[in-house]
Amino acid sequence: MYLPDSFYSSRKLVNIVENQTTYELQDSAMHIFETHAQAKWVQLQFRLPVLASMLQGKKVMHLNNQKSFDFLPGESLILPSNELMSIDFPDSSKNTPTRCLALEIGEERIERVVQLMNEIMGKVEGDEWSLMDYNFHFTNDAGLYKIIQRIVYLYTENHPSKDLFVSNMLQELIIRILQANSKKMYVENTQEISGNNRFAYIIEYIRQNLARSLTVKELSEKAYMSESNFYRVFKQELGQSPIDFINEERIALATKLLENKEYNLTDVFLSCGFKNRSYFNRMFKRLTGTSPGRYQKHFMQPLAKPLNPSLNS
Numbered sequence: 001m002y003l004p005d006s007f008y009s010s011r012k013l014v015n016i017v018e019n020q021t022t023y024e025l026q027d028s029a030m031h032i033f034e035t036h037a038q039a040k041w042v043q044l045q046f047r048l049p050v051l052a053s054m055l056q057g058k059k060v061m062h063l064n065n066q067k068s069f070d071f072l073p074g075e076s077l078i079l080p081s082n083e084l085m086s087i088d089f090p091d092s093s094k095n096t097p098t099r100c101l102a103l104e105i106g107e108e109r110i111e112r113v114v115q116l117m118n119e120i121m122g123k124v125e126g127d128e129w130s131l132m133d134y135n136f137h138f139t140n141d142a143g144l145y146k147i148i149q150r151i152v153y154l155y156t157e158n159h160p161s162k163d164l165f166v167s168n169m170l171q172e173l174i175i176r177i178l179q180a181n182s183k184k185m186y187v188e189n190t191q192e193i194s195g196n197n198r199f200a201y202i203i204e205y206i207r208q209n210l211a212r213s214l215t216v217k218e219l220s221e222k223a224y225m226s227e228s229n230f231y232r233v234f235k236q237e238l239g240q241s242p243i244d245f246i247n248e249e250r251i252a253l254a255t256k257l258l259e260n261k262e263y264n265l266t267d268v269f270l271s272c273g274f275k276n277r278s279y280f281n282r283m284f285k286r287l288t289g290t291s292p293g294r295y296q297k298h299f300m301q302p303l304a305k306p307l308n309p310s311l312n313s
Helices: 005-010 107-120 142-156 162-188 198-208 216-222 227-238 242-258 265-271 277-288 292-297
Strands: 019-024 028-035 039-044 050-056 059-062 069-071 075-079 085-089 098-105 136-139
Touching: 005 142, 028 039, 028 142, 098 107, 098 142, 098 162, 107 162, 136 162, 142 162, 162 198, 162 227, 198 216, 198 227, 198 242, 216 227, 216 242, 227 242, 242 265, 242 277, 242 292, 265 277, 265 292, 277 292
Parallel strands: none
Antiparallel strands: 019 028, 028 098, 039 085, 050 075, 050 098, 059 069, 059 085, 075 136
């Protein structure tokens, strides 16, 4: 993610480790941190809940009661207020700095958005939206990436309506993060909750039937919902349409199969439920950033052996 010219023209580079440039509004603040040298165990804390999003380089994060993990460009992390984090910068240098965005958002603003979501975006089982799980580490999808890019631009722009512009973008950002958190809950706990949650059951059903054709009509019938209502609520809770979710699951399966030297490209895309090779190639590149053939070459020279028939059952 690039930083706009307005940032570079106004920022002052004072410290080589976690140099901080801050833009403050009424109940939010954006900080850009830059590190130009290797460092270890740098401590940082925010007084409000914060979205941290990596822009460039690599950090190693050490959080309370969690295993340390790499924090890389294109990833974000949600942290509660006043949580102390310790950070390593193993690769930072003058020519390859580490840059990270930290967006503080007031809890009252988050609660207002949650209340609005409960008024107009009811969940499938009647549950209510609630504050997001903190220490939520995730990869930005295209929508989140564009919003974060826009927020960076708005904070650094000298515009009289900046507060209003940022306010609108923060509302969308909070909704998308809560949807991403909801999706993670379904995806990671599908088997545990599928017995009493229709969408968890549907996700499990999708995973068990990726090799064959799946339609919104079939899935809505499995969920005992009308087709239009199923589509609407699914998109509200997971932040994407049922078809987009199915394609995402199919490509995730394809990446696993392509890492196995026994599987050829034709058998892979057919076993993942794609009937058209060109459509499979487009979906794969859109979701992974590379072609299926190039992805497979990262692991081995492809061998044209037939796929295990059990994968097609």
